[in-house]
Amino acid sequence: MPSDQVLVIGGGPAGLEAARGVAELGTRAVLVEERDHLGGTPVFERYAALTHGFQDAEEVMNRMIQAVVSHPNVEVRLRSRVVSCEGSVGCFRVGIASTEDGAEPTALEAGAIIVATGFQHFDPGRETQIYGYYEYPDVITLADAEAMLKAKRFVRPSTGLPPERVCFIQCVGSRDRQIGNEFCSKVCCGIASKQAIEIRQQVPGCKVYIFYIDMRMYGYWENEIYWPAQEQYKVNYIKGIATEVLRKGDRLLVRGEDTTLGRPLEIPMDVVILSVGMEPSKGTRRIAQVLGLKQNKYGFIEVPHEGVDPVATSAPGIFVAGAAAGPKDLDDTLSMAGAAAARAVAAIRRVVASAAP
Amino acid sequence: MPSDQVLVIGGGPAGLEAARGVAELGTRAVLVEERDHLGGTPVFERYAALTHGFQDAEEVMNRMIQAVVSHPNVEVRLRSRVVSCEGSVGCFRVGIASTEDGAEPTALEAGAIIVATGFQHFDPGRETQIYGYYEYPDVITLADAEAMLKAKRFVRPSTGLPPERVCFIQCVGSRDRQIGNEFCSKVCCGIASKQAIEIRQQVPGCKVYIFYIDMRMYGYWENEIYWPAQEQYKVNYIKGIATEVLRKGDRLLVRGEDTTLGRPLEIPMDVVILSVGMEPSKGTRRIAQVLGLKQNKYGFIEVPHEGVDPVATSAPGIFVAGAAAGPKDLDDTLSMAGAAAARAVAAIRRVVASAAP
Numbered sequence: 001m002p003s004d005q006v007l008v009i010g011g012g013p014a015g016l017e018a019a020r021g022v023a024e025l026g027t028r029a030v031l032v033e034e035r036d037h038l039g040g041t042p043v044f045e046r047y048a049a050l051t052h053g054f055q056d057a058e059e060v061m062n063r064m065i066q067a068v069v070s071h072p073n074v075e076v077r078l079r080s081r082v083v084s085c086e087g088s089v090g091c092f093r094v095g096i097a098s099t100e101d102g103a104e105p106t107a108l109e110a111g112a113i114i115v116a117t118g119f120q121h122f123d124p125g126r127e128t129q130i131y132g133y134y135e136y137p138d139v140i141t142l143a144d145a146e147a148m149l150k151a152k153r154f155v156r157p158s159t160g161l162p163p164e165r166v167c168f169i170q171c172v173g174s175r176d177r178q179i180g181n182e183f184c185s186k187v188c189c190g191i192a193s194k195q196a197i198e199i200r201q202q203v204p205g206c207k208v209y210i211f212y213i214d215m216r217m218y219g220y221w222e223n224e225i226y227w228p229a230q231e232q233y234k235v236n237y238i239k240g241i242a243t244e245v246l247r248k249g250d251r252l253l254v255r256g257e258d259t260t261l262g263r264p265l266e267i268p269m270d271v272v273i274l275s276v277g278m279e280p281s282k283g284t285r286r287i288a289q290v291l292g293l294k295q296n297k298y299g300f301i302e303v304p305h306e307g308v309d310p311v312a313t314s315a316p317g318i319f320v321a322g323a324a325a326g327p328k329d330l331d332d333t334l335s336m337a338g339a340a341a342a343r344a345v346a347a348i349r350r351v352v353a354s355a356a357p
Numbered sequence: 358m359p360s361d362q363v364l365v366i367g368g369g370p371a372g373l374e375a376a377r378g379v380a381e382l383g384t385r386a387v388l389v390e391e392r393d394h395l396g397g398t399p400v401f402e403r404y405a406a407l408t409h410g411f412q413d414a415e416e417v418m419n420r421m422i423q424a425v426v427s428h429p430n431v432e433v434r435l436r437s438r439v440v441s442c443e444g445s446v447g448c449f450r451v452g453i454a455s456t457e458d459g460a461e462p463t464a465l466e467a468g469a470i471i472v473a474t475g476f477q478h479f480d481p482g483r484e485t486q487i488y489g490y491y492e493y494p495d496v497i498t499l500a501d502a503e504a505m506l507k508a509k510r511f512v513r514p515s516t517g518l519p520p521e522r523v524c525f526i527q528c529v530g531s532r533d534r535q536i537g538n539e540f541c542s543k544v545c546c547g548i549a550s551k552q553a554i555e556i557r558q559q560v561p562g563c564k565v566y567i568f569y570i571d572m573r574m575y576g577y578w579e580n581e582i583y584w585p586a587q588e589q590y591k592v593n594y595i596k597g598i599a600t601e602v603l604r605k606g607d608r609l610l611v612r613g614e615d616t617t618l619g620r621p622l623e624i625p626m627d628v629v630i631l632s633v634g635m636e637p638s639k640g641t642r643r644i645a646q647v648l649g650l651k652q653n654k655y656g657f658i659e660v661p662h663e664g665v666d667p668v669a670t671s672a673p674g675i676f677v678a679g680a681a682a683g684p685k686d687l688d689d690t691l692s693m694a695g696a697a698a699a700r701a702v703a704a705i706r707r708v709v710a711s712a713a714p
Contacts, residue, residue: 021696024703025382053664060665175579182580214571219684220663222532223539239596260616306577307410308417310688311695327576331667335689338668338696339378345699346381 002090002351005030006344007110009082009287012040013330014322014337015116016064021341022114023073027348030108031068032080034099034283038065040118048149048198050330051190052221057150085113085291089317090351111348112317113291114340115301117283119323122173122181122276131169131274132245138252139245139272141172142191149198156270158250163270166199167209167254168192169242174277175213183298185277186327189216192275193229200233209236209267211256240265245272277327284324291318300326311340317347359447359708362387363701364467366439366644369397370687371679371694372473373421378698379471380430384705387465388425389437391456391640395422397475405506405555407687408547409578414507442470442648446674447708468705469674470648471697472658474640476680479530479538479633488526488631489602495609496602496629498529499548506555513627515607520627523556524566524611525549526599531634532570540655542634543684546573549632550586557590566593566624568613597622602629634684641681648675657683668697674704 004027008019011033022029037043039061042050047057068074077096083105084095092113095105121143125134133139137157148154156163170192174185189212196208215237217226229235242256242265252272256265280299288295294302294314301313301320311319319340322333361384365376368390379386394400396418399407404414425431434453440462441452449470452462478500482491490496494514505511513520527549531542546569553565572594574583586592599613599622609629613622637656645652651659651671658670658677668676676697679690 021699184575184579186575216573216575218541218543218573222541310692330664335667335692335696338699339692342378342695342699
């Protein structure tokens with residue numbers, strides 16, 4: 001007996017938009033989220049403004065959450081985790097366990113499944129000790145900076161005072177064969193540039209530098225962020241490689257090479273922000289196992305027909321949206337979520353039609 | 358009386374995928390295309406392999422076309438053009454004219470509309486005379502190269518013989534304030550690198566150079582194209598600016614600056630390929646007027662809530678998919694098309710539900 005509801009796994013932007021899309025098509029969606037709140041990484045990591053439109057992340061996410069929780073076709077299950085799955089398109093039987101107690105998992109039937117379990121930030125202390133992330137309090141990540149910018153209190157963590165010089169180091173955990181992440185994380189150039197603008201807005205006297213390999217400001221990110229960052233906000237972009245972060249007096253010293261000028265760099269900084277890339281979240285790695293989905297060599301959900309069918313996984317009836325499939329920006333994520341909603345509902349329609357007497 | 362069908366304007370990848378998405382949701386789609394064939398730019402410009410998966414473009418497009426023309430819920434109207442539109446979401450009344458005769462337009466009702474009218478390549482002779490596109494037969498564009506690669510006959514146009522040295526010049530018509538296109542066209546780095554690999558496969562003795570500002574190989578383009586291009590296919594990437602193309606004997610001479618080495622460039626070439634960017638197609642500019650859609654400063658369809666709602670236009674019930682909204686890659690285009698299909702069908706559902714007695 002086919003099920004006419006869609007299971008959406010993950011309550012971040014991809015999962016919220018997918019659940020809303022399914023519900024707006026008149027189909028019931030059950031959204032399962034491990035945390036005790038919806039909103040995914042933008043809420044959990046306390047994002048400030050979104051890239052590229054500079055909208056307030058909390059406002060946007062609250063609107064998305066409200067649209068989902070108020071929709072009569074959506075049921076949200078927080079503190080819940082998918083722990084088993086059998087069956088196939090039209091008739092998946094899924095076990096859902098509480099993250100809080102050891103009670104027996106409850107059973108759920110779904111005609112199709114959308115995986116929206118997202119990414120996690122690369123841990124810059126894990127294999128990249130050269131930047132001293134665990135050693136110096138003033139070496140932080142994009143996510144740490146985001147939270148300070150949201151609080152409108154961008155300071156040197158070691159002193160609590162506004163910094164005079166801040167730099168970003170790009171491609172930490174990306175484009176790096178040594179740590180096994182050859183891919184580009186796609187969004188870090190845009191996010192660093194957006195944060196550079198916000199720092200200049202909040203701490204106008206602060207000088208801001210970005211050390212980069214290539215500035216990947218594709219599409220409208222170029223005219224909407226990169227040009228204003230340079231011209232209006234005087235952010236200093238330096239094509240170069242930072243090889244080392246040291247302590248010098250009460251400041252940090254960034255060593256490396258300016259590859260355009262072809263000379264060594266040695267610049268004192270108050271705050272160093274590591275532009276950490278994307279890796280599959282724990283939830284993404286786990287759900288791939290539970291659902292029996294192929295993963296690519298980086299652990300993201302494999303999309304077998306990438307470039308031609310961007311939301312199909314290796315399993316019929318199971319679709320993927322957002323950064324669970326690899327590095328994605330918010331536009332990618334929301335478009336994929338809408339497409340996955342359409343595909344999931346269409347898959348159920350097909351099974352129901354073929355099962356009709 | 359609301360209409361329960363969706364009008365899709367444009368028969369390229371975005372329009373085909375949108376029409377299929379609508380049809381698979383059980384809703385009727387009418388796809389209107391000006392040309393006498395479906396397939397859009399990949400077919401019209403005779404693309405070889407697609408970026409980034411290297412699938413054969415003709416095969417992929419034929420599959421997409423077949424899925425649409427064989428679907429009982431889709432009606433395709435070739436050689437047809439939308440010339441008028443009134444009404445609003447749920448009840449658009451559209452006039453469709455033949456491109457072949459002066460017969461009176463026929464009327465069509467649609468509950469929602471998806472605009473998928475795409476882009477056109479920047480004309481490199483228009484304002485960028487420094488590259489001699491109209492002067493030298495061996496100066497060609499990405500699209501010209503694509504057609505030669507598809508025919509498996511990559512030659513110097515002036516001699517018909519295989520070239521020994523080929524270069525790409527990136528950002529022709531993009532990232533350029535002088536011509537008014539400050540945006541990045543997003544796909545040219547990937548397409549040039551893909552073509553560089555194909556040239557090295559088809560003409561193994563040929564040296565290939567790419568002159569670039571930033572290599573924008575975001576996400577998996579980095580590991581799937583950029584690394585193999587450098588390591589396996591020995592493509593020479595030169596961060597530099599080409600300022601001039603001249604004739605020297607029976608060859609071309611590219612002048613500029615290698616910005617990494619900080620020294621002038623002067624390299625003889627057999628073929629120079631201009632990586633021309635995206636501009637709105639004539640159809641995109643025209644349909645914006647006909648439908649009363651806001652356009653951005655570049656003439657693309659404006660997406661008022663970009664980054665938060667990537668397929669909504671300024672008009673309720675009218676959605677956009679693909680490069681009609683600005684530079685997009687094929688993943689973007691197909692995801693947007695799926696999302697637009699879901700939104701269009703949901704918009705009709707809402708109107709029908711509220712009109713029910």
